[in-house]
Amino acid sequence: MPLIDLSATVDAQLWEPDPVTHTTLSAVEGAEHMAKGMRAAFGIEFSPGELPGGEFLTNDLMSLTTHTGTHVDAPAHYGARADGSQGRTIDQLPLDWFHRPGFVLDLRGVREQGRSVADDADLRAALDRIGYRPRPLDIALLHTGADAWGGTQRYFTEFTGLDGSATRFLLELGIRVIGTDAFSLDAPFGDIIARYRATGDRSVLWPAHFAGREQEYCQIERLAGLAALPRPHGFTVSCFPVKIARAGAGWTRAVAHLPDPE
Numbered sequence: 001m002p003l004i005d006l007s008a009t010v011d012a013q014l015w016e017p018d019p020v021t022h023t024t025l026s027a028v029e030g031a032e033h034m035a036k037g038m039r040a041a042f043g044i045e046f047s048p049g050e051l052p053g054g055e056f057l058t059n060d061l062m063s064l065t066t067h068t069g070t071h072v073d074a075p076a077h078y079g080a081r082a083d084g085s086q087g088r089t090i091d092q093l094p095l096d097w098f099h100r101p102g103f104v105l106d107l108r109g110v111r112e113q114g115r116s117v118a119d120d121a122d123l124r125a126a127l128d129r130i131g132y133r134p135r136p137l138d139i140a141l142l143h144t145g146a147d148a149w150g151g152t153q154r155y156f157t158e159f160t161g162l163d164g165s166a167t168r169f170l171l172e173l174g175i176r177v178i179g180t181d182a183f184s185l186d187a188p189f190g191d192i193i194a195r196y197r198a199t200g201d202r203s204v205l206w207p208a209h210f211a212g213r214e215q216e217y218c219q220i221e222r223l224a225g226l227a228a229l230p231r232p233h234g235f236t237v238s239c240f241p242v243k244i245a246r247a248g249a250g251w252t253r254a255v256a257h258l259p260d261p262e
Helices: 027-042 108-112 120-130 164-172 189-199 207-213
Strands: 003-005 021-025 059-063 071-073 099-106 139-143 177-180 218-221 233-238 249-251 255-257
Touching (some): 021 027, 027 059, 099 120, 164 207, 207 218
Parallel strands (some): 099 139
Antiparallel strands (some): 099 233, 233 255
């Protein structure tokens, strides 16, 4: 079965608003690390010099947020629900949400029109173009073209998000996982704040995220490679999040499974 990688690479050398740190331990350093760990945790004395070549295993120590790289946002990330309860965390969600038929909506034209936000009319038009009728629990993928700026500061300031009407449109179709190749499913932070300052309208404040306070759903943010999909539907998306206890998000290696060629 052909597989297409839809995930961005986590790389400490790329620009991030929350910088990533990545320290690699060589096999020699790994031997020292193992010996110190065995002594501290279990009281076992072992000399690295007893190992062949004085080497054990390499290791990688990293510091990053759960929103670095391609990741899944859980309902808990969106804040308290109207009744004061909290949405489920990433380790509490049903696995069958994350292995489902997918479809891609091309929203690149929205940015080309000078807009940073797509509404429900944009999504309806995109669906009409591909002639697809979504089914409940399908995974919707939004191709905004933002991944072209991945690894640069521009990636975090120039992209297309959804407004409240667009998000509700997908949720009312029964979709529970919405993915985007942009930094956020909402518009860029600066754009949101500017529109709010100009209008005083609180509905422009992160409407895609806050919709999750009313209807439980997940976002896959920071996808990549959507342009490599050979068709807008007729494939399966796997995007199981890493199981982190009590977390509002978890990293994922998102992949599209295409049918075997006949």
